[in-house]
Amino acid sequence: LPAQVITGGHYDVDCFVEDPNGRTIYKETKKQYDSFPHRTEVQGVYTFCFSNEFSTFSHKTIYFDFQVGDEPPILPDMSNRVTALTQMESACVTIHEALNTVIDSQTHYRLREAQDRSRAEDLNGRVSYWSVGETLILFVVSIGQVMLLKSFFTEKRPGSGGAST
DSSP, rough: EEEEEEEEEOEEEEEEOOTTTEEEEEEEESSSSSEEOOOOOOOOOOOOEEEEEEEOOOOOOEEEEOSOOOOSSSSSSSSOOOOOOOOOHHHHHHHHHHHHHHHHHHHHHHHHHHHHHHHHHHHHHHHHHHHHHHHHHHHHHHHHHHHHHHHSSSSSOOOOTSSOO
């Protein structure tokens, strides 16, 4: 069970895994990334939980991947073979391993892209709010300047309490 926090807070969560008997077989706190290999001993439903109870204000996104069972052999009779592989079989094994490396790299790049996209969307929202605030301030200052200039050019009339001739 490899798991990684993609977005949120300080990029850390609590995690635990329980077997069908309710026995805790894995428990970690405040982890950003972790991997937990485990061979099951008891059949049934295993429970896992990612907790964010120590960080109540931030929402988090977590990537996790289950790899259930052993990978089947590339060639059907490869597991009980005692002779060396042929050149074609050896090439197939090499290509298979290279493709598994490519899959792992693509997963890593997808996770990084998701983190960067989240950061960019957050920055976009902040920039938008800042721009709206600056626009409002610009309008208020502009209206204030127009009112001030208008007061300079208005003629003040003397009061009606003057003497008449």
